[in-house]
Amino acid sequence: MPELPEVETIRAQLDPVISGRSIVRATSHPSGKFSPAIEANGALIEQVRRRGKYLLIDLDDDRELIIHLGMTGVLSVPNNADDGAYVRAQWELDDGRWLVFNDVRRFGRIRVVTAGDYSTIATLRNLGPEPSDPAFTAAHLHQALNKSSRRLKTQLLSQRPVAGLGNIYADEALWLAKVRPTARSITKPAAARLRDACVKVIASAIDNGGTTLRDYRDAEGGSGSNQFYLRCYGRSGEPCERCATPLRAMVVDARTTTWCAVCQKS
DNA sequence: CGCAGCGCCTGAAGGC
DNA sequence: TGCCTTCAGGCGCTGC
Numbered sequence: 001m002p003e004l005p006e007v008e009t010i011r012a013q014l015d016p017v018i019s020g021r022s023i024v025r026a027t028s029h030p031s032g033k034f035s036p037a038i039e040a041n042g043a044l045i046e047q048v049r050r051r052g053k054y055l056l057i058d059l060d061d062d063r064e065l066i067i068h069l070g071m072t073g074v075l076s077v078p079n080n081a082d083d084g085a086y087v088r089a090q091w092e093l094d095d096g097r098w099l100v101f102n103d104v105r106r107f108g109r110i111r112v113v114t115a116g117d118y119s120t121i122a123t124l125r126n127l128g129p130e131p132s133d134p135a136f137t138a139a140h141l142h143q144a145l146n147k148s149s150r151r152l153k154t155q156l157l158s159q160r161p162v163a164g165l166g167n168i169y170a171d172e173a174l175w176l177a178k179v180r181p182t183a184r185s186i187t188k189p190a191a192a193r194l195r196d197a198c199v200k201v202i203a204s205a206i207d208n209g210g211t212t213l214r215d216y217r218d219a220e221g222g223s224g225s226n227q228f229y230l231r232c233y234g235r236s237g238e239p240c241e242r243c244a245t246p247l248r249a250m251v252v253d254a255r256t257t258t259w260c261a262v263c264q265k266s
Numbered sequence: 267c268g269c270a271g272c273g274c275c276t277g278a279a280g281g282c
Numbered sequence: 283t284g285c286c287t288t289c290a291g292g293c294g295c296t297g298c
Contacts, residue, residue, distance in 0.1 A: 033294095069292095071291060071292065072275090072277095104276065104277070105277085106274075106275050106276085107275065107292060107293075108292095109294085122295095123292090123293065148269085150269075150270095157291095157292080159293090166291080167290095214278090254271090269297105269298090271297095271298105272295085273293105273294090273296105274293095274295105277290095278289085279287100279289080280287085280288080280289100281286085281288095282285095
């Protein structure tokens with residue numbers, strides 16, 4: 001499932017390959033989730049940016065092509081059109097290559113908007129700071145989390161306190177910070193630990209090229225290696241690295257959540 | 267405005 | 283072997 005590190009890996013690979021190219025043809029799956037892809041036809045790609053899990057492709061006509069990969073979205077740039085069953089959109093470029101969006105489960109979304117106008121994309125409009133942003137401080141996280149009485153993990157997944165964490169990295173960050181996912185408020189020291197954990201977990205995962213558990217592939221078809229460094233997610237029943245207590249799993253707001261009941265107290 | 271609940275999707279895996 | 287159920291889960295939408 002592509003989260004910030006996976007999307008960043010794809011962004012870094014795509015940017016040098018498609019920037020400066022014009023889109024000479026565009027086709028899409030008929031679903032309204034993907035059909036806006038054709039609105040980018042005729043535009044020139046200036047650069048590929050990212051906010052949270054959203055890819056923002058700047059076009060030369062004061063618009064942005066916005067792609068969210070959902071659960072199973074994969075972007076690639078083959079030399080020919082893709083006729084596979086899961087192609088949801090593809091854009092032919094003026095160098096003869098194709099930008100192709102495959103998405104088995106169709107949880108992804110594509111939009112074209114006026115540059116910077118995210119008024120119709122609520123999650124993006126309300127997106128919290130990037131983990132790497134200096135504005136993402138312990139004080140910010142403390143205040144953002146305590147504004148709501150929802151469970152801390154649910155808040156992290158909302159993308160509002162901080163951008164880009166999904167189920168994997170939320171579990172990892174909460175474990176690293178020794179913070180209980182089901183808590184509904186957080187102390188200042190715990191918020192400081194959680195802030196640092198978010199930064200560290202996301203940065204390491206980017207360094208590792210993302211986490212490939214099932215579907216995730218980068219823009220070159222490669223796998224990440226961060227799955228070999230997960231310390232909590234998916235390890236229910238295995239001993240906690242810190243205290244050897246078997247990690248536990250439970251469902252928190254419809255998300256499988258793994259945590260250490262001994263270490264993650266606050 | 268916040269938020270709980272639901273729906274979207276389909277391949278893989280497990281039960282019988 | 284094959285049918286059925288369950289699971290994976292990010293996010294947009296609806297209605298309270």
